[in-house]
Amino acid sequence: MTIIILGICLFLSVSTGGVLAWTLAGLFKDKIGGCSLLCGGFLIGLLTLDIIPSAWSAYYPFGLLLGGLLGFFFILVLHSMCNHSHTSSLYLLAVAMFIHTIPLSVTIGSLLDDPALSLTMTTSTILHHLPEGFALATVALSTGNKWGSLTLCFIGLSICFASFIWIGQQAPLSFKIQSILMGVSISLIGCTSMKEFIGQYIRTVPLPAFLTYFGVGYLFSGLFHLWL
Template identity: 55%
Template sequence: MLELVAFILGGFLFLSVSAGGGIAWFVSKIFHGSNEGLALLCGGFLVGLLTLDIIPSALKMYQLLEIVLGILIGYIFLVAMHNFLFSSKSRKPSVYLITLALFIHTIPLSLTIGNLLGNSTFNVSITTSTILHHAPEGFALTSAFLSQGKKLIWLFLCFVGLSICFSAFIWIGYHVNLNIKAQSVLLGISIGLIGVTSVKEFILINIRVVPVRLFLTFLLTGYLLSVLFHLWL
């Protein structure tokens, strides 16, 4: 029974991120597929996602010191990845780091849901609402993939992988009680990766590539879209 519930919730998450991805694809058509514009759009959106949703929620639910420790670990990990795996001369944002960050961001949430499954106070409507909050992640991932010119089949596989990860950690959360400190560190790592990557790889790298007016237009549009998602969800 638990496996079925976890599978169903993972399916709902797939639909949620796919809906966000569909919106990102539609928005990309408005900007005529400008890679730099899409990168800035994604950067502005991710900054909005952090400031409006992820960070405020984290501060309410998790421990500040462990979150800060996680952010530091995420930053060190990002620097190490850049030094050993990614070219510093590339003007393309790192889809891989954003993907990894969003996967990690899913873990504390799914563990919490797994812990609640055996609780009489488990509320399906709250869980469904939480899953809908992954639509912005689908938007962010799709914007990143489109801006880097990646094939959409990899985006589809990423959505599937995110759903499987979600279901798997729901199952783990039901059987293993990961303490709040560990979850706080994981969320901090996610925040660190998303924050530094969005600013460095999506925004600053294009500051001299795009005219100032267009730079601000794309950036503010991305942020305003995150505001709309926040109000909608």
């Protein structure tokens, strides 16, 4: 498969995840807090069930921790410089997803000369981005963003994926740099989830409803994890 075809496949994967989220959103129509908590639960599940365990076993722990600190300080600086907006939440999470894609893309690029390994890893990675599309679409729904912004994020994610596959072919990033980038991504996703989609509703949504919305989001993340 060429790099362009891989990018198109990733776009189709995240778009499918987005359509699934849009379909589910009918259950939470006019419930902004519920939709945000659903998104927060899904993202926390994505981190705890999939991203963190996989990253911890595949990358340097020190690099992950360093990247986590860098991501945390980036969030602090960003919020001190910019006024919060719903659109910025979507794009901040999109940036986290872009960074998360880089180490995987570089690895695929470095293995493209081995047809057996590259096909297996590419298929797994493309399917793995169904939850990312689901998460970004849920964020867009909970923050009132429209399909235009979401489609822009999907296209950007696909371009990032294809671009770093090419970089992996030409000049692969060092394993230490990949570890730091993965740590930054985890930190950005975690901080955004806790602050934007969970923290602001702890006191405003009744506890039973809070646990229900969060639990449903976490459950969907678990289902994705088992399926993929």
